[in-house]
Amino acid sequence: MAESAWEALEEEIRLCEACPLHSGCAHKVPGQGDKGSPLMLIGEGPGQREDETGYAFVGAAGQLLTQLLSEVGIFRDRLYICNVVKCRPPQNRVPEPEEQAACLPFLRRQLELVQPRVVVLLGATAGRAVLGSGIRVTRDRGKWYQANGTYFLLTYHPSALLRDTSKQQEARQDLRSLRSRLVELGLTQTLAQ
Numbered sequence: 001m002a003e004s005a006w007e008a009l010e011e012e013i014r015l016c017e018a019c020p021l022h023s024g025c026a027h028k029v030p031g032q033g034d035k036g037s038p039l040m041l042i043g044e045g046p047g048q049r050e051d052e053t054g055y056a057f058v059g060a061a062g063q064l065l066t067q068l069l070s071e072v073g074i075f076r077d078r079l080y081i082c083n084v085v086k087c088r089p090p091q092n093r094v095p096e097p098e099e100q101a102a103c104l105p106f107l108r109r110q111l112e113l114v115q116p117r118v119v120v121l122l123g124a125t126a127g128r129a130v131l132g133s134g135i136r137v138t139r140d141r142g143k144w145y146q147a148n149g150t151y152f153l154l155t156y157h158p159s160a161l162l163r164d165t166s167k168q169q170e171a172r173q174d175l176r177s178l179r180s181r182l183v184e185l186g187l188t189q190t191l192a193q
């Protein structure tokens with residue numbers, strides 16, 4: 001049942017032309033990982049490498065994210081990861097509000113299917129899409145939010161960490177907080193044993 005729901009969702013994403021971003025992308029990037037994971041990460045949108053491959057967070061930013069997660073003992077292959085928009089915005093610009101709105105129903109369905117206990121929001125676009133328009137990364141990163149039994153943590157997008165490496169210590173602090181939350185909730189299946 002869940003498998004067919006995933007297949008239907010990914011097919012809808014593949015065929016989607018609901019916003020102008022579809023015309024410029026080589027591949028849709030629906031997201032990937034452990035679809036039954038208690039941990040879900042959400043970014044902004046695919047970059048060049050993601051557009052080329054069809055997989056989320058596989059370029060330089062994704063490699064940095066994988067490294068930072070591994071430093072706190074979290075395995076990339078034990079979480080689910082996706083973006084707010086599934087098509088690459090030109091020149092990696094921030095997706096327009098109408099583009100985000102058109103794509104948001106896919107993200108909502110992904111959240112319903114994965115049913116994560118913990119969600120990490122990578123950057124302002126993901127933070128605002130999920131938590132509301134008042135979110136500011138510089139002010140709100142590292143804070144925990146809770147809704148309907150799910151915990152949400154806002155932190156920097158790894159692309160911002162590549163542009164400004166001085167932010168990496170704060171990101172490490174946020175990921176240590178994430179690890180503590182996973183341990184507190186007994187969700188150690190996402191961690192290296």
Ligand code: SF4
Binds near residue numbers: 017018019086087102
């Ligand atoms: Fe459809 Fe989302 Fe791609 Fe826009 S970004 S065309 S809504 S899949």
